[in-house]
Each structure stands twice: as C-alpha cells, then as structure tokens.
Amino acid sequence: MTVLMQYMLKKTALLLPVLVGISIAAFALGAMSPGDPVDQVLNPNGNESYTREEYDRMAARMGLDKPAAVQYGKWLAGMFRGDMGRSFFTNKSVKGQLARRIPISARLAALSMAFTAVLGVGAGVVAAVYKDRFPDHILGALSMTALSVPGFWTAILFIWLFAEKWKLLPTSGIASWTGYLLPALTLALPGAGVCARLTRSAILDELGRQYVTVAGSKGFSRFQTVVRHVSCNALIPVVTYLGTHLAGILGGASVVETIFAVPGIGSYAIAAVQSKDYYVVQAYVLFSGTVYVAANIAVDLFYIAVNPRIRRGEAGR
C-alpha cells in the first residue's frame, strides 16, 4: 500500500503546478482579451456616452484600476475563501450561478457519458467479434460518421427528426428529464464513434496475444476468454479515453447547451465570453481545468486498479 500512496502523492504533487498554471491562464485570459469591460458596462448598447470621471469610478468599483498582479492576487485570495466575485452585468454571485448550473451540466454529462460508453463499447465489442464481416463494416461506417459530423449539425438533425417530425421530444429546455435526451445524445455521438474504434482495435490486439490461445488450451470458451482475460487488458486504453472525454463534456458542452437552451455552465460561459464578464469566464476556466485534472487523477487510480505493473513496484521508479 505504501507504494500506492507514494504514487498517488507524487501524481497529486505534480498536478499542483498544473492547477496554478490553469489559474494564471484563466486570469490572463480575462485580462488580456480585447475589449474593455468598463466600457461594456457603461455603454452596453454602444450608443451611450460617459465622462472620464464616470469611467474611472466604474473601473475602481470593478477593481480594474489596480495592476494585473494585484488583481490576480485578490482574485486568487477570493477563490480560496470561496468567493468567485460577481457578474459585472447582472451583479449575481458567480458562485451561486455555478452552484445552480453545475448540477445541470453534470446531469447532462453523466447521461451523455452513459450513451458514449454503452454505444461505444457495445459497438466496439460487436465489431471485434464480427471482424471483417457485415456488422463490422456497418459499425465502422457508422462510427466514422458519428465521430466526424459536427455537433451542431447533429443537433439540428435531431431537433428536426425527434421534435418537429415525430414530436417525441422537446426541442429545447429541461422542463422534464426528456429534455436531456437530445443534447446528451448529440454530445455522446462523436465520443461513441472514437470509443467504438478504440474498443474494437484494443480487443483485436489482445485477442491476437498468446495468453488468449493458452486460455483456450485450458478449456475456456471464446466468451469466457474475453470476459476473464481480455477485458481487463483491452479496457485500459478505452477508459483512458473515456476519462478525458468525461472531463471535456463536464467542462464544456457550450455549443450543445446553447443550441438546446440547457442552462448549464457551458451556455453560461458562452454568454459571459460574449459580454466580457471576466469573473464568470475566469471561474469557468478554473472550474473546467480543475475538473480535467481531477479526471486525470481518476484515470490514474483506475490504472492502478487494473494494471498490476503500476501497483507493484514500478510506480516507485
């Protein structure tokens, strides 16, 4: 167990500088992006005028008159206290908004993840079993399509089919749980395509190994061999992919959330970027970066669980 603890500590320690880097990047992104938030607040429609004094007063109120390093320090200190600031425009607390929106995005991500894993791994296994036969060809074409068609196009297609034509599902909003289905599926398809291809090649790789033949010589059926011997080895690349994929959709389903009017953090971030709402953008970048890092730790933990090479000794090196 000590090796395991050491390994985890090392991984976590390595991730700390990454987190600091993300926070600096998040802050710099807001500070360096073109456009002036003070101007945006005073003159949101582009046709109002204000005096120099009014401008300075507003800049001071927004804390933008200080040098960038001081602004960063204040912002970071606030983060540690759990204070993420307030939106320049709505004056609502960013933290409160995130707290309301994260569960919505998380639900969407979880459902989408379930679709990705079930469709992707399922299709991959079937394609591997029927290698070079009809189901393999069909699934190969489908997965290629799924991973190459952009999300907004799929979204429009789904809305047209399921909402307009068949009137089965709502076009937008999350008034009931059915509202999550279309955005989750749209979000899942490219990932499912990649996952299907990965699963197929991982399983075929493993099936060609000699330990599979040896399992056969012990009296294992093909199915028993796949379940007991192949699955653990083949899952390693697939889960690595799924982990980073989950992090990706947790932190940034912006396009899909906007199209389907899902009030999650993705659509929140898009709106904030458009209006130069610094604090919101910064909080969002920090959040999605942290989620990414956390997902990486989770993937590492999984590695340890399935791969004895790391669990035993080699981690220490």
Added chain:
Amino acid sequence: MNADIEIQGLNVSFVNRCCVTPVVTDVNILFPEGSITGLIGESGSGKSVLGMSILRLLPATARVEGRCMYKGRDLFSLPEAEMQKVLGKEIALIPQNPTESLNPVRTIGRQLTECVTIHEKRRKADAQKRRDQLLRCLGFHRPEQVSNSYSFELSGGMNQRIVTALGLMNHPRWVIADEPTKGLDAVLRRQVYQVLKEIGGSEAGGMMVITHDILLAEALCDRLLVLYKGCVMEQGKGETILRHPAHPYTRGLLESLPENGMHPIPRADEKKTDSGCRFYPRCPHGSKACGQMLPPETVLEDGRIVRCFLYA
C-alpha cells in the same frame, strides 16, 4: 477406455488472400496411450503446428484436413462445447514463449488454479493444493509467494516452469509440451525433465514433447518423430532412430549436432524442387523419383516408419 491419439491424413495449410501455404503434409501417426513421443526437427518444420492442430488452437487462417481420433471420437469434428471439455482436462498444453503465454494482469496463482476451476468450479481447494505441490516440484520453495506474483515479476526461466505447471494442473491424460526446457540452465532443465518424466511415468500421462533439444528427447522420449518441412520423415523408437538413423535427413540432423562433430547439412540445390520429397534439394542420395512424388511411408523391419525411396 483406450486413450491413444491417432492422427490420420493430417494436412494443414495457411490460407490468405493471395496464396495457400502448406505447413503440414500427409501426417499419419499413432500416439499410444502413456507413451512419450518427441517431435524433433528444425525451426519451421511444423512441429508446433502439428501439436496445436490436435488442440484445435491454430489461428482462423489455418485449414485443417484429416482426422484425429481420441477415445473413439474425431477431435477435429467435435462441437466446440465438447472440445472445451477435452481441452485442459484430457489434453493439456505446455505452451512455448512462456512470458507471452501468461496474462500480465492476472496473478500466477489464479492462472494456474483456473485450469481446474474452469472445468469444475467447486474444486478450488484441490486446485490450490495441486498448484502448491507442482510449484514445489518445479523448484519454487515458496509457492504462495510465486502465486501472488505476476508474470512480469518473474524471470523467463521461472515463467517457463510456471507454464509447465500450467499444463500439468488438471492431471490430463495427455500433455503437449512445446519446448518445455527452452531458456533453462542445466540444473533447472534437469528439474523440469524430472517432473515431466515422473508425470509420464506415474500419472498414466501420455506426452508429446516438441523440442530442439535432442539430448532431452533422447532421455525423455520412448518414441521420436522427425519432421522436415511439414512431413514426418521418420518415426519409431527413440533409441533406434538416434543410434541408426535411416532417413538421410535424420542422419544429417544428427551429424550437425556439436557432439557429433557439427557437420552441417549441405545447402539446397536450386535446380531441384521440393514438390516431391521435401528433402530432395538437400539430399545426398536423391534420385529422379524423389523430385517427382512424395515417397510413401515404408515400415522397416524394426518397426520404424520412414518416408524415403531408399527403403521403398
């Protein structure tokens, strides 16, 4: 019931899009119950393919013709579910390339006991006992420790002995051992040899030993099969074959051993084809007939079967 294995008219070829490559041609052998038969021959002579074809574990690109009779049934036409009951229990394999033969993410212990539990779930305790006993016989003084290891934590020689245990776990009637002493030093080779000999002697097990190690074959085997390019050139009692080799190839093979002065077999004469006798292009006694057809199998007075026109 009689547990001989009898192979009749076995032909194996590998098929891909462009061509058909024959690897084993017209093999007819009787492996008598309880006997130890050595399969010798150079690399690529089809020894392992012959062994794996009995277990039906060749890759999907292999085309197998012929029959393999065991206990009154043809193993080649057995339904898959029936074959699985034979594998590991009636006929087991000691695979070659030990490190690749072991699953890197399962403990050695589990890979050993599952040989038994895959057939009978309830015999887990038995299996563990058998495992520890075999590991001790094979020179592991602390079986528990080895059982908890993974293949990548052990050396090649240790893994070689692990796969030997793997083949013997379920007290099979037959063991097909593919190079069981490869990569072992003299001491360990002796130990493995001892275990195989004991199993062969005491547990009524028949064995096929695929090997390059002619000394091992001499010491361990009752009978020998000499293969060259997929054809059985000579088969019979080990002692007779090694003392008085009949087939020109066997003679060449033995003379090329270091202890016999290391005289290599001459290179192939490029003007001669091997569409008749496979050895014709390299044979010092070749006649015209050798290039035209595969010589028939001839039974000599001492019971040997030789595939050569010199004796036909």
